[in-house]
Amino acid sequence: MTLTPVDILRVGNELGEGITWRARDQTLWWTDIQSSRLYRYTLATGSLQSFPTPERVGSFGFVGDSEQLITAFASGIALFDPKSARVEWRARPEEVAAGVRFNDGRVDRQGRFWAGTMVEDGKPPARGCLYCLGSTGEARSHIQGVKISNGLCFSPDGTRLYFADSPTRLICVYQLVEPEGILVGRQPFAQIPEGASPDGATVDIDGCVWSAHWGSGSVVRYTPDGRLDRVIELPTRQPSCVCFAGSDLDILCVTTARADLDDSVLHAEPHAGDVFLYRVGTQGLTEPEYRA
Helix, strand or coil: CECCCCEEECCCCCEEEEEEEECCCCEEEEEEHHHCEEEEEECCCCEEEEEECCCCEEEEEEECCCCCEEEEECCCEEEEECCCCEEEEEECCCCCCCCEEEEEEEECCCCCEEEEEEECCCCCCCCEEEEEECCCCCEEEEEEEECEEEEEEECCCCCEEEEEEHHHCEEEEEEEECCCCEEEEEEEEEECCCCCEEEEEEEECCCCEEEEEECCCEEEEECCCCCEEEEEECCCCCEEEEEEECCCCCEEEEEEECCCCCHHHHHHCCCCCCEEEEECCCCECCCCCECC
């Protein structure tokens, strides 16, 4: 289906990603990875700010009782204060070497930060991993042999973790066993058609997964059993991440990218790289905060 957005934030990002809603101050945050900038948008006033970052930011999460962000920089995970630009490194795994950088990430329902890496230079073997950072500051690798970590999100009760290695076009689901936070029972969840790959994702109040399909210009909603439920078509082909925002968590926000699009495509898709806001008739969940 084609919906008319309630707003388009005309930011023209090279690679907009990681969009996340901070409920406590009603602000929308995202990263433009290639431009090494974070954005903060206040929905009530329309105020937009941006903050330079010392490295490219793949993803981030909010920190309880703090203005810091738990941040997956290209080379590692750190606490970062956007206003002062202060960085406090927490983990720089030795596997994150030349040609590998951090990408998608999210805070789970228990307050841990999960972030995955990707092989940026395209050279084999698949050297990416999915890490989890708890309050102790130790980053533990849970999944190895990944090309591009993406689609990380959690079921409403926190017992299921969704994850995709984008080039495989497959979203998988794992059981998240507590209190250790161990992943078991990997199962296929949804296979993406050719011409698209799963990018950033989120889960709504009904436990349905909303996945940005890079390459096909669509956001797809899957039911908890993996059945395709809805398709929202965007006017640009590279949607990259989604979240729910607003006081009622009923606005679906979608980042997009203009990276690697030639002039003819950019002419046909003038909103490539902008952020789209839609009302989709359902609600999301409050984003958990990292327990530092």
